[in-house]
Amino acid sequence: MSQINDFAFKIATANGTGSASANGLIMQAIFRMGVPVTGKNVFPSNIQGLPTWYEIRVSKDGYTARTPHFDLMAALNPATYATDVAEVRSGGWLLHDSTWPLDETLKRPDVTYLGVPLAEMCNAAFKGVRERILMKNIACAGALAALLGMDTGIIKGLTREKFSKKPALLDSNAKAIALGFDYATAHFDCPLPIRLEPMDETKDSILIDGNTAAGLGAVYAGATVGAWYPITPSTSLMEAFKGFCQKYRRDEATKRNRYAIIQAEDELAAIGMVIGASWAGARAFTPTSGPGISLMNEFIGLAYYAEVPAVLFDVQRAGPSTGMPTRTQQCDLLLCAYASHGDTRHICLYPADPREAFEMAVHAFDLAERFQTPVFVLSDLDIGMNDWMVPKLAWDDGYRPDRGKVLSAAELDQAKRFYRYLDVDGDGIPQRTLPGVHPKGAYFTRGSGHNKYGAYTEDADEYEEVMERLARKIQSAAKAVPAPVVRKAAAPTTLGLITVGGCHAACMEAIDVMAKDGIALDYLRVRGFPFGDEVHEFVRQHDVTFVVEQNRDAQLRSLLMLETGAGVAAFESVRYYAGFPMSAHHVIAGVKAKLERAA
Amino acid sequence: MTYIAKPKVHHPSLQRNAIGLTRRDYEGAITTLCAGCGHDSITAAIIQAFWELSVPPHTVAKLSGIGCSSKTPAYFLREAHGFNAVHGRMPAIATGAGAANAGLMMIGVSGDGDSLSIGLGQLSHAIRRNVDILYLLENNGVYGLTKGQFSASADPGSTSKKGEVNTMEAIDGVLLALTLGATFVARSFSGDKAQLVPLIQAGLAHKGFAFIDIISPCVTFNDHEGSTKSYAYTREHQVEVVQADFIAPREAITSEQDAGTVKSVMLHDGSWVTLHKVADSYDPTDRDRAYAYIRERQKVNEVLTGLLYIASDSKDMAEQHELPDQPLAGLPFEQLCPGSAELEKLQARFR
Numbered sequence: 041m042s043q044i045n046d047f048a049f050k051i052a053t054a055n056g057t058g059s060a061s062a063n064g065l066i067m068q069a070i071f072r073m074g075v076p077v078t079g080k081n082v083f084p085s086n087i088q089g090l091p092t093w094y095e096i097r098v099s100k101d102g103y104t105a106r107t108p109h110f111d112l113m114a115a116l117n118p119a120t121y122a123t124d125v126a127e128v129r130s131g132g133w134l135l136h137d138s139t140w141p142l143d144e145t146l147k148r149p150d151v152t153y154l155g156v157p158l159a160e161m162c163n164a165a166f167k168g169v170r171e172r173i174l175m176k177n178i179a180c181a182g183a184l185a186a187l188l189g190m191d192t193g194i195i196k197g198l199t200r201e202k203f204s205k206k207p208a209l210l211d212s213n214a215k216a217i218a219l220g221f222d223y224a225t226a227h228f229d230c231p232l233p234i235r236l237e238p239m240d241e242t243k244d245s246i247l248i249d250g251n252t253a254a255g256l257g258a259v260y261a262g263a264t265v266g267a268w269y270p271i272t273p274s275t276s277l278m279e280a281f282k283g284f285c286q287k288y289r290r291d292e293a294t295k296r297n298r299y300a301i302i303q304a305e306d307e308l309a310a311i312g313m314v315i316g317a318s319w320a321g322a323r324a325f326t327p328t329s330g331p332g333i334s335l336m337n338e339f340i341g342l343a344y345y346a347e348v349p350a351v352l353f354d355v356q357r358a359g360p361s362t363g364m365p366t367r368t369q370q371c372d373l374l375l376c377a378y379a380s381h382g383d384t385r386h387i388c389l390y391p392a393d394p395r396e397a398f399e400m401a402v403h404a405f406d407l408a409e410r411f412q413t414p415v416f417v418l419s420d421l422d423i424g425m426n427d428w429m430v431p432k433l434a435w436d437d438g439y440r441p442d443r444g445k446v447l448s449a450a451e452l453d454q455a456k457r458f459y460r461y462l463d464v465d466g467d468g469i470p471q472r473t474l475p476g477v478h479p480k481g482a483y484f485t486r487g488s489g490h491n492k493y494g495a496y497t498e499d500a501d502e503y504e505e506v507m508e509r510l511a512r513k514i515q516s517a518a519k520a521v522p523a524p525v526v527r528k529a530a531a532p533t534t535l536g537l538i539t540v541g542g543c544h545a546a547c548m549e550a551i552d553v554m555a556k557d558g559i560a561l562d563y564l565r566v567r568g569f570p571f572g573d574e575v576h577e578f579v580r581q582h583d584v585t586f587v588v589e590q591n592r593d594a595q596l597r598s599l600l601m602l603e604t605g606a607g608v609a610a611f612e613s614v615r616y617y618a619g620f621p622m623s624a625h626h627v628i629a630g631v632k633a634k635l636e637r638a639a
Numbered sequence: 640m641t642y643i644a645k646p647k648v649h650h651p652s653l654q655r656n657a658i659g660l661t662r663r664d665y666e667g668a669i670t671t672l673c674a675g676c677g678h679d680s681i682t683a684a685i686i687q688a689f690w691e692l693s694v695p696p697h698t699v700a701k702l703s704g705i706g707c708s709s710k711t712p713a714y715f716l717r718e719a720h721g722f723n724a725v726h727g728r729m730p731a732i733a734t735g736a737g738a739a740n741a742g743l744m745m746i747g748v749s750g751d752g753d754s755l756s757i758g759l760g761q762l763s764h765a766i767r768r769n770v771d772i773l774y775l776l777e778n779n780g781v782y783g784l785t786k787g788q789f790s791a792s793a794d795p796g797s798t799s800k801k802g803e804v805n806t807m808e809a810i811d812g813v814l815l816a817l818t819l820g821a822t823f824v825a826r827s828f829s830g831d832k833a834q835l836v837p838l839i840q841a842g843l844a845h846k847g848f849a850f851i852d853i854i855s856p857c858v859t860f861n862d863h864e865g866s867t868k869s870y871a872y873t874r875e876h877q878v879e880v881v882q883a884d885f886i887a888p889r890e891a892i893t894s895e896q897d898a899g900t901v902k903s904v905m906l907h908d909g910s911w912v913t914l915h916k917v918a919d920s921y922d923p924t925d926r927d928r929a930y931a932y933i934r935e936r937q938k939v940n941e942v943l944t945g946l947l948y949i950a951s952d953s954k955d956m957a958e959q960h961e962l963p964d965q966p967l968a969g970l971p972f973e974q975l976c977p978g979s980a981e982l983e984k985l986q987a988r989f990r
């Protein structure tokens with residue numbers, strides 16, 4: 041049975057061997073053939089020498105979720121041969137470096153072995169240890185190109201683009217690709233039944249990771265101050281912001297920068313800097329991950345209570361504690377929704393892919409300034425660091441930042457008096473002033489008890505009045521956060537499925553598959569917190585709502601219970617949290633198990 | 640921190656400064672600190688310093704952490720924005736505010752607990768970044784607000800009110816600041832307004848992190864015999880090594896001011912500090928020698944005060960980041976957003 045444009049393969053290497061460039065080449069070549077493709081990089085928290093995998097899924101139907109079923113494995117790392125061999129599906133293929141004989145115990149009768157003498161060929165063709173190692177990966181890409189039927193013209197074009205300024209590298213890359221390609225063509229029946237054929241499904245798309253997209257979003261939103269403390273998997277967000285700022289915000293004539301990036305001493309300081317900068321009127325943000333959010337808690341409460349805008353990107357990774365820094369999870373949903381001591385509640389946005397990461401980055405700044413409060417954008421390692429195929433980013437040149445109710449010098453001049461926390465127009469959002477603008481604008485920003493005039497208080501009624509208004513203010517944001525994505529089943533059903541963020545792709549695919557099995561599910565993906573009316577209604581309308589998420593403790597379900605008031609019987613929890621992105625089969629298995637139990 | 644609005648009645652005899660304001664215009668709410676608290680005297684010196692400089696109050700941002708000392712920004716410059724941060728974290732707020740609006744004149748007030756215990760890291764890094772702020776550490780050797788525990792600045796051998804002896808070494812803010820490369824380091828005493836006012840003025844004019852450690856006795860918890868931060872002890876052991884005069888840009892240096900001057904240092908805004916050397920071998924422009932001298936005199940229990948060190952080549956954070964003259968917070972959106980055409984072009988990179 042041939043599988044055209046519908047298969048998955050995996051490349052097993054060690055990190056620090058230059059495999060990233062070979063993997064990127066393969067991904068991009070498939071993408072340029074117009075075939076929908078996704079890549080997942082599975083890497084260790086380490087700089088060199090530990091096992092790394094790259095998983096590529098090709099899907100003519102456009103399914104982008106991870107699949108753990110691999111048709112082909114390129115096993116280039118002897119250290120992981122055993123597990124890699126075991127992961128190939130029955131009837132699949134295993135490509136290995138035949139320079140050395142493969143241990144007989146690793147042979148499976150139901151797998152076809154494709155030996156390519158990568159090391160031998162590269163040792164003969166290249167000089168120097170480093171180049172030989174790097175080119176082995178490229179030669180493997182060449183072999184895969186032949187085996188999978190990739191367009192060689194596209195590969196040549198890509199290497200030319202990439203190394204246009206480095207002719208020596210262009211030469212060796214072209215040579216390595218040819219070594220692998222020619223060997224495979226000469227020795228195997230190429231292409232295999234799993235193979236590529238050109239399509240026209242990617243011309244309006246790009247391949248981009250969520251951190252790059254979010255960093256770009258921060259630039260487009262007009263953010264000028266970024267403060268951070270490096271932490272995987274959020275680091276590349278600030279690196280992207282920096283790169284784009286150097287490109288777009290540097291005035292070479294005057295040698296001035298229209299941005300400031302401050303590498304703080306820790307996350308406590310990073311969020312403090314963001315709050316200080318926002319207080320002074322700049323759009324400011326910090327990218328971090330769970331451990332950073334833990335440290336930021338005290339300041340988050342201050343920003344909530346003193347009503348200072350702040351944008352936080354939490355690129356989630358597997359916790360608790362240091363956890364697994366290079367594995368993905370959705371484990372900070374509860375932490376962010378109610379971060380800090382005392383009664384607090386925060387606006388959260390949940391992108392599902394890099395395109396939403398870009399859009400929500402921009403939206404986050406608007407919400408933070410409109411509602412004068414911290415706003416969290418919760419992506420995760422999978423969204424943040426993997427290349428996703430998403431529709432091209434779009435920008436409306438009519439966009440203007442929503443700076444919220446900031447009074448200008450002229451307005452303050454006209455005003456009789458200004459009181460910082462007075463609800464002048466009944467929407468729960470007070471007026472704000474910036475330092476240095478006007479004598480009438482002055483007030484004392486404090487995290488201690490204050491009344492609506494901004495003065496210190498320990499008076500019960502005065503304290504409660506402000507706290508009640510704050511509750512109303514945050515609740516009103518439910519209408520301003522992005523609406524959920526809803527997809528009704530073809531036929532009426534009493535079953536619903538709610539998910540969040542990067543589980544989207546797996547859920548869509550699972551729902552399609554289950555529909556064929558006669559299981560109809562209405563679908564809703566929350567995109568913002570506090571939840572809007574649609575979310576409350578969706579839960580009410582279904583007898584049972586499956587909640588699909590990536591954490592152990594069913595945090596999204598807890599949030600839904602807390603916020604909708606629906607009881608535990610209204611939900612069935614489906615979880616996968618071992619650190620890899622959610623797959624459709626996790627969703628299907630989870631839903632079916634619950635249904636069978638109920639039957 | 641009870642907020643009691645002070646009646647704003649101007650006494651006709653109150654003198655006006657160059658912008659027509661009286662001292663009253665530089666005041667804030669009435670203090671709620673203990674009568675006799677050193678911190679209140681510092682507040683008075685701050686008011687005097689700003690008034691004399693004729694700074695428009697609303698161009699100032701006053702920041703603090705948490706503690707009795709950190710309450711004091713409420714008691715001066717009511718027309719300036721204030722920011723009472725969380726405990727020990729004011730430097731981060733100042734760093735962010737300074738990045739967003741480098742034109743703000745920032746004054747930070749902190750305590751020895753706020754700065755040398757919980758906030759030691761943030762203080763150190765703000766110094767290292769040379770954030771443009773005048774930073775006052777109101778040093779009383781105890782946590783006043785939590786009722787008198789030893790702070791990190793308590794000297795070994797000094798005793799608490801209850802008679803406990805502190806056995807640990809003190810963290811000295813001045814030595815710390817010198818070590819970390821602070822560009823303006825001074826020590827003073829809340830009871831010495833004549834010394835303090837020009838130091839505050841010079842610190843405000845200094846471009847970069849101006850650090851003043853001010854011994855500021857806590858009359859309630861640390862003014863007893865056995866304390867090395869009491870009024871009596873400080874009066875007895877204070878030795879002024881460098882007396883600084885502050886000369887505003889528009890004033891000329893007179894020969895009288897010049898007499899006995901070791902050095903005049905021009906500050907960024909064109910003002911001058913003239914440094915009168917009281918101790919012979921002291922050089923306030925030599926970091927290493929200043930450090931060694933302070934250390935040496937500490938051994939004989941001298942509390943050296945005055946402008947202990949000043950760097951004439953200070954490059955503050957805004958300059959290091961090559962920020963434009965116009966504050967980042969005020970840049971028009973058009974200068975920040977690359978627009979749709981550029982986005983289209985950029986995305987070729989992702990195909």
Ligand SMILES: Cc1ncc(C[n+]2csc(CCOP(=O)(O)OP(=O)(O)O)c2C)c(N)n1
Pocket residue numbers: 705706707708709726749750751752753754777779781782783784785790
């Ligand atoms: C996170 C945190 N921990 C503890 C406290 C309690 N606390 C308030 S003020 C203070 C010490 C203040 O000492 P210092 O800075 O020397 O100020 P002083 O009152 O002596 O002027 C402490 C421990 C707090 N506010 N926040």
Ligand code: SF4
Pocket residue numbers: 671672673675676677678707708779783784856857858859860
């Ligand atoms: S407790 Fe000490 S530091 Fe606090 S106000 Fe009283 S005297 Fe001042």
Ligand SMILES: [Mg+2]
Pocket residue numbers: 706750751752777778779780781782783790
């Ligand atoms: Mg103290």
